[in-house]
Amino acid sequence: MNERQKHIRNFSIIAHIDHGKSTLADRILEATQTLTKREMEEQVLDNMDLERERGITIKARAVKLDYTAPDGDQYVLNLIDTPGHVDFNYEVSRSLNACEGALLVVDATQGIEAQTLANAYLAVDANLEIVPVINKIDLPSADIQRCRDEIEDIIGIEAQECPAVSAKTGLNIDDVLKAVVDLIPAPDGDEDAPLKALLFDSYYDSYLGVVVYVKIIDGSMKVGDKIKMMSAGQVYDVVDIGTMEPFGLKSTGELKAGEVGYFTASIKSVGDTRIGDTITHVDKPTSEALPGFKAAQPMVYAGIYPADGSRYGDLRDALEKLQLNDAALSFEPETSNALGFGFRCGFLGLLHMEIIEERLEREFNLDLITTAPSVIYKVTKRNGEEVMVDNPSNYPTPDEIEAAYEPLVKASIITPTEYVGGLMDLCQDRRGIFIDMKYIDTTRVELHYKLPLNEIIYDFFDALKSRSRGYASLDYELAEYNKSDLVKLDFLLNGEQVDALSFIVHEEKAYARARRIAEKLKENIPRQLFEVPIQAAIGSKIIARETVKAMRKDVLAKCYGGDITRKKKLLEKQKEGKKKMRQLGSVQVSPEAFMAVLKLDDND
Amino acid sequence: MIDNNFKNEKAPRNLGLYIHIPFCRTKCLYCDFCSFVSRDEQQREAYIGALLREIEARGTKDYSVDTVYFGGGTPSLLSAEQIGRILDEIKESFNVSPDAEITLECNPMTVSDGDEYFKELRALGVNRLSLGVQSAVDEELKLIGRRHSFEDAKETFWAARGAGFENISVDLMLGIPSQTLDSLRASANQVINLAAEHISIYSLQLEEGTPLFRMRERYSLADDDAAADMYELVVKMMKDAGYRHYEISNFARGGRESKHNSKYWRLDEYLGLGLAAHSDFGGKRLENTRDMDRYLGGEWLQAESDISNSEREFEFLMLGFRTADGISKSEFLARFGVDFDEKYGKKVEKFKKLGYFCEKGDALALTERGFEVSNAILTEILDFDY
Numbered sequence: 001m002n003e004r005q006k007h008i009r010n011f012s013i014i015a016h017i018d019h020g021k022s023t024l025a026d027r028i029l030e031a032t033q034t035l036t037k038r039e040m041e042e043q044v045l046d047n048m049d050l051e052r053e054r055g056i057t058i059k060a061r062a063v064k065l066d067y068t069a070p071d072g073d074q075y076v077l078n079l080i081d082t083p084g085h086v087d088f089n090y091e092v093s094r095s096l097n098a099c100e101g102a103l104l105v106v107d108a109t110q111g112i113e114a115q116t117l118a119n120a121y122l123a124v125d126a127n128l129e130i131v132p133v134i135n136k137i138d139l140p141s142a143d144i145q146r147c148r149d150e151i152e153d154i155i156g157i158e159a160q161e162c163p164a165v166s167a168k169t170g171l172n173i174d175d176v177l178k179a180v181v182d183l184i185p186a187p188d189g190d191e192d193a194p195l196k197a198l199l200f201d202s203y204y205d206s207y208l209g210v211v212v213y214v215k216i217i218d219g220s221m222k223v224g225d226k227i228k229m230m231s232a233g234q235v236y237d238v239v240d241i242g243t244m245e246p247f248g249l250k251s252t253g254e255l256k257a258g259e260v261g262y263f264t265a266s267i268k269s270v271g272d273t274r275i276g277d278t279i280t281h282v283d284k285p286t287s288e289a290l291p292g293f294k295a296a297q298p299m300v301y302a303g304i305y306p307a308d309g310s311r312y313g314d315l316r317d318a319l320e321k322l323q324l325n326d327a328a329l330s331f332e333p334e335t336s337n338a339l340g341f342g343f344r345c346g347f348l349g350l351l352h353m354e355i356i357e358e359r360l361e362r363e364f365n366l367d368l369i370t371t372a373p374s375v376i377y378k379v380t381k382r383n384g385e386e387v388m389v390d391n392p393s394n395y396p397t398p399d400e401i402e403a404a405y406e407p408l409v410k411a412s413i414i415t416p417t418e419y420v421g422g423l424m425d426l427c428q429d430r431r432g433i434f435i436d437m438k439y440i441d442t443t444r445v446e447l448h449y450k451l452p453l454n455e456i457i458y459d460f461f462d463a464l465k466s467r468s469r470g471y472a473s474l475d476y477e478l479a480e481y482n483k484s485d486l487v488k489l490d491f492l493l494n495g496e497q498v499d500a501l502s503f504i505v506h507e508e509k510a511y512a513r514a515r516r517i518a519e520k521l522k523e524n525i526p527r528q529l530f531e532v533p534i535q536a537a538i539g540s541k542i543i544a545r546e547t548v549k550a551m552r553k554d555v556l557a558k559c560y561g562g563d564i565t566r567k568k569k570l571l572e573k574q575k576e577g578k579k580k581m582r583q584l585g586s587v588q589v590s591p592e593a594f595m596a597v598l599k600l601d602d603n604d
Numbered sequence: 605m606i607d608n609n610f611k612n613e614k615a616p617r618n619l620g621l622y623i624h625i626p627f628c629r630t631k632c633l634y635c636d637f638c639s640f641v642s643r644d645e646q647q648r649e650a651y652i653g654a655l656l657r658e659i660e661a662r663g664t665k666d667y668s669v670d671t672v673y674f675g676g677g678t679p680s681l682l683s684a685e686q687i688g689r690i691l692d693e694i695k696e697s698f699n700v701s702p703d704a705e706i707t708l709e710c711n712p713m714t715v716s717d718g719d720e721y722f723k724e725l726r727a728l729g730v731n732r733l734s735l736g737v738q739s740a741v742d743e744e745l746k747l748i749g750r751r752h753s754f755e756d757a758k759e760t761f762w763a764a765r766g767a768g769f770e771n772i773s774v775d776l777m778l779g780i781p782s783q784t785l786d787s788l789r790a791s792a793n794q795v796i797n798l799a800a801e802h803i804s805i806y807s808l809q810l811e812e813g814t815p816l817f818r819m820r821e822r823y824s825l826a827d828d829d830a831a832a833d834m835y836e837l838v839v840k841m842m843k844d845a846g847y848r849h850y851e852i853s854n855f856a857r858g859g860r861e862s863k864h865n866s867k868y869w870r871l872d873e874y875l876g877l878g879l880a881a882h883s884d885f886g887g888k889r890l891e892n893t894r895d896m897d898r899y900l901g902g903e904w905l906q907a908e909s910d911i912s913n914s915e916r917e918f919e920f921l922m923l924g925f926r927t928a929d930g931i932s933k934s935e936f937l938a939r940f941g942v943d944f945d946e947k948y949g950k951k952v953e954k955f956k957k958l959g960y961f962c963e964k965g966d967a968l969a970l971t972e973r974g975f976e977v978s979n980a981i982l983t984e985i986l987d988f989d990y
Contacts, residue, residue, distance in 0.1 A: 529981065551980060552832035554828075562622055562876050567923075572988060
């Protein structure tokens with residue numbers, strides 16, 4: 001290995017949400033003088049507003065830092081940020097593959113959480129050197145020793161000597177940088193070998209086109225090179241190449257083995273770049289491609305409609321723009337008789353869905369109606385056909401179905417022991433299959449369950465938090481499809497089916513859910529000029545029923561003398577309110593009421 | 605431009621006059637009308653002076669004034685002499701028809717020497733009184749800030765009768781805090797026992813900016829169902845007592861429907877004089893200033909707007925459907941050149957099936973049930989893009 005490579009360290013920071021990953025990243029930027037305190041905007045790496053607000057990183061980001069070690073040696077540190085949430089596991093692993101090591105941040109007051117473990121295992125799978133960093137030691141409830149013991153017992157890596165810091169106050173940050181240099185290996189790789197580069201991220205920039213993030217494994221790459229994406233097959237000319245500095249891209253003309261950086265090559269859409277793909281030269285290709293990753297598959301689907309039907313085109317444009325930078329987001333047009341024109345969208349998980357909704361509303365100023373989220377069901381029909389169903393409207397009728405299958409996830413829950421009973425009841429209630437239970441120490445337990453994904457997307461996370469006073473943490477991964485007694489539950493208002501309200505549910509749960517939603521509809525549908533029967537049905541069988549009584553009073557019984565304008569204004573105001581209403585068959589419902597019915601709460 | 609009196613091209617056009625008297629002894633807790641607690645006689649005199657100037661300035665002999673309505677505020681705070689001066693100026697500036705309906709709004713207890721006062725009013729030509737009774741339950745009267753008991757209201761009523769008033773209207777209020785169906789039944793019975801010619805029932809409306817609105821959390825106010833129960837109860841009691849429910853809020857017997865208020869519902873012309881008074885005159889809607897200083901300075905008009913044909917059409921339906929007689933389709937065609945059924949028939953049909961409209965030959969009207977939800981129906985059928 002040459003001197004240049006010996007002074008490169010490529011690393012990620014991984015952590016459970018809220019354990020201080022972004023704050024630590026800020027301090028590292030500060031400590032390397034990459035940014036002075038005054039220049040620094042809080043949490044530079046998370047540069048989407050939404051990320052900053054939620055304190056999570058949605059898309060991977062990378063930045064190059066210059067570090068002078070205490071012995072005077074100059075190092076290049078490439079910090080590759082990763083998302084912390086279970087929905088984005090896939091993005092975590094692709095970023096980790098560009099690194100030789102990872103800092104595993106653990107909150108000294110909380111200890112190991114479900115996502116700490118999940119992320120640590122991803123790092124182990126990627127053969128990374130894991131350096132634990134115990135954070136938040138300034139807090140009175142910090143228990144550093146317990147944390148060290150836990151890391152050794154559970155993850156099995158040495159932690160007695162690991163840095164213990166406060167990212168908030170900056171205490172002991174130098175220990176972290178020293179550990180990065182001392183413990184994380186330099187990238188090996190032969191800079192004279194044919195080019196082999198890992199494509200680990202990309203984003204769309206309206207001026208530059210697609211910007212591709214790469215790590216050069218072997219060889220080198222420079223402006224003007226004719227390159228080939230080995231799995232996608234396309235060939236491009238490198239237009240610009242360089243490194244990611246804290247304030248933006250910096251052209252260097254060339255990247256060599258062990259280095260992390262970006263290039264542009266007039267690529268039109270992120271869809272043309274496959275994360276995990278291997279990049280090589282057209283002239284002198286590498287003989288062996290990297291193993292590559294499986295593409296991220298949406299697990300959760302929902303219909304998204306503009307509250308104002310005339311903004312359908314705006315919604316389509318907005319989704320297209322978001323998709324430029326988020327290949328995991330899928331959408332296709334769908335029509336609902338209740339909600340009009342909209343899109344069936346696929347998401348990695350519930351958080352991903354919430355983030356997309358929020359970005360649509362905030363960045364594109366759209367009011368949305370979102371239907372209840374659904375998973376993908378597999379149905380084998382009596383005629384031998386097998387169909388995948390991501391929209392309840394397309395669910396076959398009961399007499400067509402031979403067998404139905406639903407996705408299960410393997411869930412890991414870490415919780416203080418006192419909440420174990422309640423959480424086991426919860427998992428039981430959500431049709432969970434117990435796998436095992438492990439004591440982390442005397443006070444905390446790790447539970448493993450197989451759970452139907454459609455139970456998890458139905459407010460499981462909120463229930464978990466409320467039954468553990470916020471202490472339990474959850475991680476899950478898709479496991480398998482299981483045969484299940486599923487039914488499609490439909491709702492009828494005034495005898496007309498409202499397609500947007502239909503959903504698939506396990507037979508055992510159907511009655512309770514039907515009753516609850518019928519009650520919610522009754523609470524939220526304004527009284528109309530006629531009585532509105534609400535019915536919940538499986539096929540043609542009515543299983544729950546409510547009635548919204550007819551409106552009885554809506555009259556101006558007051559004398560305003562000759563002041564006609566007041567009467568007129570009152571009616572006009574009322575008419576304005578009605579314009580926002582959605583017509584569900586013969587029934588008028590406000591978008592808010594519709595959302596209230598779909599909103600899942602703890603009592604459901 | 606619409607000819608408001610298209611039916612009688614030859615005869616002189618009729619006109620109603622509304623005279624606003626914006627003074628009250630105290631302000632009721634629910635009131636958001638333009639009224640002031642009267643401070644002194646001097647201020648009232650100044651106002652009357654300004655009012656007389658406005659009457660003189662806007663006077664016209666082109667019309668036959670067939671109704672005069674003193675509203676407020678509390679017009680009965682004025683002395684008979686003051687009322688007399690106003691009426692004299694009106695007769696000076698307008699042609700007042702000899703059989704004009706002349707109404708004065710009156711609150712119990714504001715009449716110091718009731719018998720004498722009412723006799724003087726009669727002598728001046730006032731022939732109709734509208735008396736704010738509101739409730740026969742004293743506790744309810746206190747809660748809405750009325751400063752009289754039901755006993756006071758009865759005394760005032762009989763004093764007016766004794767002075768020869770043969771056309772008296774009584775106001776009754778629904779939805780007062782603490783009011784129940786039983787207490788309302790008691791109030792309605794008491795009011796019926798007065799045997800007034802005309803009864804108005806109003807629902808208490810919580811208007812922003814009123815003290816009662818601020819206090820709303822403290823009281824349990826009737827919800828829509830309870831309010832509907834109350835309305836239905838009163839409607840039935842009034843009908844059983846021989847009153848005709850001729851408008852959403854109004855009942856009359858013996859042909860004593862309010863001629864003045866009927867002008868509002870039929871889009872007939874009226875001129876509003878005084879602070880904050882509204883007019884529908886010469887094809888325009890006019891609004892007087894609400895600023896007392898400006899008014900006293902002789903600047904009465906604040907806004908005027910032309911009413912387009914289609915807006916008239918909107919108003920015609922909005923107001924016409926407040927009455928039991930409803931609208932006449934042939935009159936609609938004659939006024940607006942629009943075939944009612946062609947434009948609205950389909951929507952109306954739907955509500956007819958639900959029992960909200962009834963049709964008698966040329967006339968289309970809301971039913972009793974239709975009255976109760978008339979806002980919801982009007983927002984469905986009217987054309988708001990006028």
